[in-house]
Amino acid sequence: MKPSVRVRLVVAVIIFCCSSTVCCQKSPNILYIMADDLGYNDLDWRDETLYTPNLRTLAFHQNSVQLTNSYVNQLCTPTRSAFMTGYYPFRVGTQNGVFLHMEPTGVPLLFPFLPENLRSLGYSTYLIGKWHLGYCRREFLPTSRGFDYFYGFYGPQAGYFNHSTDQWHSTLKRVVRGVDLFEELGDGESTPVFNQNGVYSTDLFANAAMEVIDVHDSTKPFFLFLSFQAVHPPLQVPKRFDEYCSRIISRPRRIYCGMLTSMDFAIGRVIEFLKKTGHYENTVIIFTSDNGGTTQFGASNHPLRGEKDTLWEGGTKTTTIVHAPKFIHTNGVRSELFHVVDWHATLLAVAGLEIQSYGTFNKKSDLSIDTNGGTTQFGASNHPLRGEKDTLWEGGTKTTTIVHAPKFIHTNGVRSELFHVVDWHATLLAVAGLEIQSYGDGINQWDYIVTGLPRLRRSRFVYNIDEHGSAIRDGEFKLIHGNADRRTRSERGKDRLYRVTEYWCCSSFKYSTVLKMNSSFLFTEDPGENNDLSKSHPKVVRRLRLKLLDLQKYMRKNVRKPVTLRGNPEVHNGTYASYWCV
Template identity: 40%
Template sequence: MKFKIALLLAGIIWGCLFLIKLQYHRRTTLRVLQNHDNSLQYIFETLPQNTQKRPHILFIVADDLGFNDVGYHGSEIKTPNIDKLALSGVRLENYYVQPVCTPTRGQLLSGRYQIHTGLHWVLWPSTRSGLPLDNPTIADKLRAAGYSTHMIGKWHLGFYKPDFLPINRGFDTFFGFLSGHSDYYTHETGNWWGKFMTGYDLMDNDQPANITRYNGSYSTHLFASKAKDIIWGHNYEKPMFIYLSFQAVHAPLQVPENYMKQYANITDIKRRQFAGMVTCMDDAIGSIVDALKKRELWKDTLLIFSTDNGANPNAGGSNWPLKGAKGSYWEGGIRAVGFVYSLLLKMKNGYVSKSLMHVTDWFPTLLNLAKGDLNGTKMLDGYNQWKTIK
């Protein structure tokens, strides 16, 4: 027990040191950017100053996706839809997250480091904690700015009281699961050695979903279907924010057989299963983009793709050539796969951004694009990075 406590304290201290170092480098980088802003934008046109249209925002998070798990980074895994979007958009190649899921998600939604939220590590199901209620989420602020707000997929930010549920944290609708992972088909959790929580984990807003309806539905397909339902039912008069937090490609390694067969050449069974899961998620993303195009919303949509942390090599992922993995503060644990795509960027070609960016930056960046305000928000750790993206 003493060893575990010492290990936990060491991790917290190491994380705090990382954030201090990150903040120093971020401030230094921002000063450089202020002096060389034009050099980062020579290939892009800026949005018209008099435009009143605010973009629809589709924010996609992949779970445990590694640096070497996407085609455009040279992986053997096929991700044609992700590749097309990334290579035609802005690839964020100096973009960082936290080493595990809960801290990253908390910082994404709050714009504040875990030293403020208390979410330093994975939030276990029985924990009497969650994303603090004393500060609005990005969904709260976007809804206040006139957006319809929707969340699909993994929450993992606390649910021990109703106040902590997504539906009470700024989202108009929620369909997904509350804990860290579950069975992709049965949606049953209980992978924590039976000590914390067992049972079905699938919610429809603030109520358990009809499990007889969804039992057997592969979560990647299910969550993509829910996203398309929202797109087809959206009111044209309002801008839309969809936070799509895939279960994929977190363990357990489960995938429809037709995807696994595509990688018969991969001898490592875990890597083969993982590769199929990634390609399945890629197809799901492609189908969502197609729905946005058919609904005539794509031209006004900003798509952001991010992983929550590095891959777990023991579950088929790869962070090569980066050192480290999920759970570590080496590059392999915190340097994220990320990109931005939108026709609103009016780019002639894709672009690689080497500007330093952190997951906390999305809060002020998106709120700026939404023409929202920071009223009632505590001091943010993130910076508005739109100038370095466009």
Template identity: 40%
Template sequence: MMLTVLVALLHFFTFLASAQQKPNILYIIADDHGWNDVDWHDPTLHTPNLNALAHSEHTVQLDRAYVNQLCSPTRSALFSGYYPYHLGTQHGVFQKLEPSGVPLKYSFFPERLLTLGYNTYIVGKWHLGYCKHDYLPTKRGFQKFRGYYGGAEDYYSHLTDGFEEGTKEEGLDFFHDTPHTFAADWSKEGYYSTQLFANESINFLRSHDSQRPFFLYLAFQAVHAPLQIPPLKYMEGKCSHIKRRHRRVYCGMVNALDDAIGSVVAELRALDLYKNTIIIFGSDNGGQTLAGGNNFPLRGNKNTLWEGGMRINSFVHSPANIKRHEVRTQLFNVVDWYATIMTMVGEKMDEYGDGINQWEMIVNNSMKHTRRRFVYNIYDKSAAIREGDYKLIVGKPGEPSGWIPPTRKVDYASWQDKSQKHWLFNVKHDPNERHDLSARKPKLLHRLMLQLRKWSTSAVPSIHKATDERGSPKYFNGTFASGWC
């Protein structure tokens, strides 16, 4: 009996020792944050904390980082390692009252992290399905959740008014979940969500058992519409010089986001967690120019196949692994994070799903696993793929399709769809997609069209479903709760 106990204790302490050696990971994702929404691209903005992180000696910037053109497809690809067109999430976002979610047959990488001794936390936005408990974050690898299930809501009341949500019913969408409890939280009314999510993240860090590594997924609501002015300190002086109102309010929202990120990083330092924490930053898609966001000089907008809809600001900051600031120009797709993060934590994985491990590329500029091609998206009658320096778009890329500086008001009528059916760009030499090469390079166009056709054969049908009144807030004490499908 004594021997059995000693063996068990030995295994336990061995587990703790190995867990301590693993890095913490803080994954920060902004919402609708455009290419031109940082002060090193647009100096009229104020993002000193992001700037300091992005240009630190311990940071590698991913200059060719790509996601999907919309929120739910990107987040499903991030956690599963599969392209949205292989998951059924390629056609759009999950709506309120939609009886669907990312299929449960696809495991999310936080589930693996749990088996390696990680504590896993999520703060902020989920947007991957919520109608039944099995779709929720605390059933897909996270131990604790503070945030909202849907796609958009009021920054202060945390009620959703139906904005981009498929319903005009109003209800609370803010929850405090564990794997076995799912509780609406009405106590956060009046707290601006950007600051609220930073504070909730700090609370998790303070209560975290430092003997175990953590994965914290901090999914800000900012800077998604609705345009809601943050506390005045984020507007006064730092944004008053911007003449266009939408961009001025947006500037304040970006400034609040930057300050929130700075406060979380400061807490990592205060708790002596900073040196062993890998910080990843990115966005879920390009900026929404109708709501103050901007992607200039890239072409297009959120929800388009143009570069402005899918190329993002992204970086990896790691004091323990990166000793010199560098900018990587290799291609990186959101599906690569699964294998890359698993390799970060010691579970070397050359590839997973549609993604590849790019940790050695990030840290050592290794060319061993180099991405040469990827699918932007394949959906409806539109698609875009990348092979080397070349990008093929087939069908309607989406609107607005022009080049929109931050000083200009967007006019959709001026960017009407043309009769053109396909475009070909060399995005290495023409990153702003101004020179269509489809007529000049017919052989290359034909080859890429064949490649697209080949990839399209593995597409699965959309998993999206019509909204269902069973989930109405009137049945759940005024909340958009789970457990009805």
């Protein structure tokens, strides 16, 4: 069943109230660039051995700001889920790890995705690159979830040149290989791409992005999600980038550097193409990453503790740059907390929609409609409308509403704009003096990004909540409850923590600290998370523990499922194709 009468209604009603003609005239293009597994330290203004000239220019341009307290989730799928839905992953069911190839799952259809809402505002919507939010059935595919066009790969990773990936299958007791490169022209129609073998994916995706921009109908604004594969493993890069990284001794770090420079050059080409085609001045460009880097594959998160797939800062704090010639005129930084869930509300504001909605749910029920028409069998009349109670005709759903307010209304009249029962939550909160500027778990931070003056300040966010470990940030305090790194449960994991490399932070990183039930850190004094303050701040620990326990009430069941032979590429023309699960 389509979720049109559930969460979708919260935005849909408001979207209908906004004239698409007016919205489109004022709306800028949005280019959202996401790197994959980029380390916090991995830009050349932080590490001079690297070479990222285009990102440096973007970061320090007079029309740019950097979000210096920008956070994501610790892994790919959870972060992308939060970005697309505007809800924390634990509220969606995507909190446990990443979706694998041949896994019969996807983000629940209950949740409308960002491109669906932007498309309703008159945007053309494109995704180039990595998806990683489920692909086994048509309804999970990008062009079934709001994108007009998709060109990229569905799973967690693939070869940069052969666009294929290996997946261990426990039933077969062997590895299976398949191509993961597809094109969708709309409505979930997926076609494998076989003719790009040997073309480096970073170049491939940059070229595809420019082609999309080139053929775009310029009378409409566009949302282009350029989701690079770089710098996720495997470590592969064209030889031509060796010259930019030859001074680096470590081989993994040297190859990683080349991959990073390749992505930087690709971003530079796309930005130049925006200028060439006349889109640049009216385009908001955002650069960020989906999680921290993996030190085993050459990344550095210095001076932060931890890496990808940990709840430490090294796994969750990311570089974020916002470039907006039309809105930002002085380079600067924004140091307020910002979480990836905020982008949904923020980009809807960029698109011209002033968020005045309130949407929520709990673990047992979804939004429902409680107001309905009369039943003619028992004497009611819905004339001249068709239908009655328990029908979806106007007679079952349209009702008389009268508002009497001597303090506010002084002239009798009618209001003919659309209004739905779900609007009363936000409306009555506004009557009570609370102005809603949010979507899901995110808040609209566009005014803050542009002016530096927050209308709504984020003081708290959740890193993640699952059975392995949970973490929450409240002001300058962070509480980790349970295990910050689920991989440390194994002996191999413990060895990894003791591993000394150039890129792993914090010599005081002790296994015993990781396993403490509650570890509290104060960022003004300890950005590297070395000193556990839980004993000296018991009230803070108790308060944040209670908050985590309260939030656990809203945790949805994990949607992860075991991989299955139904998705075996050997029975799908050698590809990780869709249409095999229900």
